[in-house]
Amino acid sequence: MNIGYYPGCALHGSSNDYDQSLRATLGALDVTLSEVDDWICCGATAAHSLNHKLAVALPARNLALARLQGHAEMLAPCPLCSMQLLRAEQALASDDKLRAEIEVIVEAPAGAGPRVLNLIQVFENAGLDRLKSAVKKPLKHLKAACYYGCLLVRPPGVTSFDDAEQPRSMEAVVAATGASAVDWNYKTECCGAGMTMASPETVLELSNRILANAAAHGANCLVVACPMCHVNLDMKQTAIEKRFGVHYHLPIYYLSDLVGMALGLSPGELGTERHFVTAPAGAKEA
Amino acid sequence: MSRIGVFVCWCGENIARTVDVDKVVQASRALPGVRVAEHYKYMCSDPGQALIRDKIVADKLDGVVVASCSPHMHLKTFRRAVANAGLNPYRMEVANVREHCSWVHHDKATATEKAIDLIRMSVAKVHYDHALQPIRVPVTRRALVIGGGVAGIQAALDIADSGYEVVLVERDPSIGGKMAGLSETFPTLDCSQCILTPRMVEAGQRPRIRLHTYSEVESVEGFIGNFEVTIRKKARYVDMVKCTGCGECMKICPLKRTPSEFDFGMGTRPAIYMPFPQAVPARPVVDKNVCAKIIRNGCGLCEKKCAPGAINWQDRDEMIQEKVGAIVVATGYKLYSIGREQKSAKITGYGEYGYGKYKDVIDGLQFERLVSASGPTNGEIKRPSDGKVPQTIVFIACVGSRDNAKGLAYCSKICCMYTAKHTMLYKHKVHSGEAHVFYMDIRAGGKGYDEFVRRAIEQDGAKYYRGRVSKITQEDGKLIVRGADTLAGVPVTVEADMVVLAAAMRPADGIEELAQKLNVGVDEFGFLLESHPKLRPVETNSAGVFICGACHAPKDIPESVAQASAAASKVAVTFAASELTREPEIAKINELTCAACFACVRTCPYHAVERAEIRARNGTLIKYTARVNEGLCMGCGTCVAVCPSKSADIEGFTEEQIYSMVEALA
Secondary structure (H helix, E strand, C coil): CEEEECCHHHHHCCCHHHHHHHHHHHHHCCCEEEECCCCCCCCHHHHHHHCHHHHHHHHHHHHHHHHHCCCCEEECCCHHHHHHHHHHHHHHHHCHHHHHHHHHHHCCCCCCCCEEECHHHHHHHHCHHHHHHHCCCCCCCCEEEECCCCCCCCCCCCCCCCCCCCCCHHHHHHHHCCCEECCCCCCCCCCCCCHHHHCHHHHHHHHHHHHHHHHHCCCCEEEECCHHHHHHHHHCHHHHHHHHCCCCCCCEEEHHHHHHHHCCCCHHHHCHHHCCCCCCHHHCCC | CCCEEEEEECCCCCCCCCCCHHHHHHHHHCCCCEEEEEEECCCCCHHHHHHHHHHHHHCCCCEEEEEECCHHHHHHHHHHHHHHCCCCHHHEEEEECHHHHHCCCCCHHHHHHHHHHHHHHHHHHHHCCCCCCCEEEECCCEEEEECCCHHHHHHHHHHHHCCCEEEEECCCCCCCCHHHHCCEECCCCEEHHHHHHHHHHHHHHCCCEEEECCEEEEEEEEECCEEEEEEEECCCCECCCCCCCCCHHHHHCCCCCEECCCCCCCCEECCEECCCCCCCCCCCEECCCCCHHHHHCCCCHHHHHCCCCCECCCCCCEEEEEEECEEEECCCEEECCCCCCCCCHHHCCCHHHCECCECCEEEHHHHHHHHCCCCCCCCCCCCCCCCCCCCEEEEEEEECCCCCCCCCCCCCCCHHHHHHHHHHHHHHHCCCCEEEEEECCCCCCCCCHHHHHHHHHHCCCCEEEECCEEEEEEECCEEEEEEEECCCCEEEEEEECEEEEEECEEECCCHHHHHHHHCCCECCCCCECCCECCCECCECCCCCEEECHHHCCCCCHHHHHHHHHHHHHHHHHHHHCCEEEECCCCEEECCCCCCCCCHHHHHCCCCCEEEEEEECCCCCEEEEEEEECCCCCCCCCHHHHHCCCCCEEECCECHHHHHHHHHHHC
């Protein structure tokens, strides 16, 4: 299976470990990623807070490129990217006048597709049963807290693939790897996101709540699908521990890391050794 | 040659101000077939009607056009006037020159032209009018009431007291409905069961009321005055006559862990059960999905214990027929099942409240059972998870109601009141307890209602926050409720032991299927549609079918009872005549040209067109044809639109007439 791939800025830069992880894992599942040629910024937080037309035009350009390059489906692993892409798709489909204007701006026709997928959906499409049977090392020692963050399942109506408040889709993927998913409360709470630059203190506090709740519910790791969440929970974890005088040492895995580990890929292949919080030596293998 | 009279009304100044009535009369006199044309200041007044009558007699008129207000206003008045002069009332037409002309135009010249056009059209139509006779149908003076909650009971009692027989059908094993399970009622805090159970007993004992519990309406045929209803009596496995209601069977049944429907899952019941001790009839039923005897021929202890030998394993569903002349629908409501699978993806929201995930997040009706003296905790407020008495309860109003984004657009009307009541009942039982309420607006319109809410806040100390709750999580056995106080402009976090959600009211399950059987409309939310929101609030567009209670819209007990009595009085009005007359403006089929394709039979929304045979005197079949049942037809004209051979027509609105009107305008 070959699908389009829109990495977005994060997976080309600060979160290139995520890029490495999902390429390795999906490759092991015979899913190859064709990066959309000449892709541009999705608009992120900046565009839609400044100019609605810009916020539609940027993703529209990317959608058009993917479509013209023949992709029926496109993975956008960053939840903010996929939300912007989906939102632009909806705006173009529901507003003829806007569509005509955008077509001129992006110099490409707007049309149907490609279908924008997040990482969970790609695993679902690859088949959870197939995934289960491909597992070489069941991750029985892992008790994962699945953390969706604010955007993966929100806003409802844009990302309508799971319950916006009590999502369960990531748990299903985790279960297929042999790990168990803990029931906890902060699945969809905010980690502080981009406030990490403007107000680090806010991020420390919000992310601390998430880590504390996961630990209180017996998790020994967290699973994320968002590069921003990973930054705040992984890179900032030491700062959080220091600021609040606590000790977690909770590895933060991308969902693809977890699947990759179950498929027998090494930390070197997945890039998990480049995480700030690494798994304690003793807990690595069951 | 026709002899038509045109009568132009001034309606005081309403018409004459913008329409030059003199000019209109002049023009009317020139229309083909018009014998006389007159105008008068108030045509609907006695002298005005006399003018029409005199002219009909003097000029031997055979058709009349009154140019006046809307036919909704005075069609009947003028028909009566025409009939009094000896002319068939269906040879009179109203040209609406007020609502359709003078009221909506300013320019007198063009308005006058338009008035003349309207009259020309009516004159063209009246040419083709012919005498019609009202349709007479006999009346079966018995009523069917569907639903045995407080509304259905009230309607049944009132109809019975008017001297007519009533068939009362209830789906559950006992009548009583939701009200039987409530604790105390606002705004007087009188015990719900204490006021309802005497009524239930009355309904059960009244000789004129025939009670079918554990039964459902299977099908409804016929029309006003003449309905044929098939009722499915579900297998009870208990002989209603032999059984004495002693309850020994329920005590001995070993399968006691089935969640009780009556307690909304807050308590359990055995496989053979009465929903509650005061049930009417006081006879148990066997739950065939649980009973070990029925599932795998095991157990059978109840049969051994039953002294009168009332257990009957051979019992099967039974169909019974009832003939009735009118139907009252009182099927009530259910609560929105928060966050669960819904038919419409648009209303699957509210996962953030964790209903179904956290045991101590319950809905309003479940709380009623916890507070009720007859409930699973005997009225002690104990939370479901561990049976502890909650020291802090958060009540959330408008869960599903008034929410266009992920719920239902309407206000459920009773939640503000019962939430205030819940805080009071809680504070009266747990004096040290804290009651917190998150609300959008307090809607307490009603006698003594606002005073009641103020009492909850001022005397019983309930803390009210105007704002929504964004999320409920659980930590260390506490429910962490995070919300906003929008009046103070601050976020609020309450650590609660229990949360009660005031879920929206929705029509009971199966309402749409029932509405189809009865040919009654439903609104976008599934509530039954009344015929007119102000003037015909308990009638439906299906003649002889009336509605009351929460199947029509969310409403509280007093309103449901009042509406039930209104529906009952409409039934009594229907039964007052020995036969019913209906307007004859209904469909007719030209049986000579009908090609028997039966497109009309399939499309008729009232199932009023039937397949019929035309036979010669010796019995040989000549042809098949469609035929209209005069009792059922509502004159909507759908058959006229679909008939490929142009054999269907509406009396008084024939295609010939419509085309002649269009041609008159051209």
